[in-house]
Amino acid sequence: MNKSDLKMISVLERTGGFASAQELHQILRREGDGIGLTTVYRALQSLVDDKIVDLLRRDDGEAIYRLCGDGHHHHLVCKGCGQTVEIEGGAIENWAKAKAEEFGFREVAHTAEIFGLCSKC
């Protein structure tokens, strides 16, 4: 957990939702921070490894990052404005476990996201 890691956590807190490495880098630069793009990528990767940051992908494959709440959860994302709500998996957790068992899979993980238009959009 070095200086750059903390800087990334700070900017992620400020922005709130998901943002790409490039976007986060631009924000920091705009604020006068001379941090290099390489360092941004390195810090984000380190935070993802430590499970402090969620990594998922835009439709075009670009990686986007978000400060992660505690524990396992899922996302409800607005296709219009990007607003994101963290939600509980509920029924999904059992569904994943049951399906995996049914087909003899071990060490299972799962992803589940909901996309739609929020009330404002």
Place this chain on the structure above:
Amino acid sequence: MNKSDLKMISVLERTGGFASAQELHQILRREGDGIGLTTVYRALQSLVDDKIVDLLRRDDGEAIYRLCGDGHHHHLVCKGCGQTVEIEGGAIENWAKAKAEEFGFREVAHTAEIFGLCSKC
């Protein structure tokens, strides 16, 4: 549905699981087909638009494609060998609908994948 689209369906049938555009292109080339990489991308995109092919992403963000069964479904994917089972969403479908409603989201879609190690791996 042109000649190249059919060619891609054919090679996807033969390979079975998920494969990237680059991989599918190589396979066709190896078989003596002189199809261009551009056409491979175009055909795959067209098949995805028509919901004939599923598109998802490798961990590194690369797009991978798979011939899609009929209707809405989800995937159980082996992290070891890539074996993929198409499964029903079951409880997920209602979960997604309920959560979206709870937060006032409209026009909702969802994704859900399970990853693990199959019995062979």
Place this chain on the structure above:
DNA sequence: TTGGAAATGATAATCATTTCCATTTTCATG
């Protein structure tokens, strides 16, 4: 047959991400 539309593929351009490497910072130790 023929003229325009669709399809094709080589090439170049994009662009996120990674690699390389030289420089700077940090920090434990004497």
Place this chain on the structure above:
DNA sequence: CATGAAAATGGAAATGATTATCATTTCCAA
């Protein structure tokens, strides 16, 4: 405080998937 090794940093170049261009070829309806 001095110093040397290890960690951190950032610019520049490399990588690699995907997309944009554009000239050429193939289709096909009239």
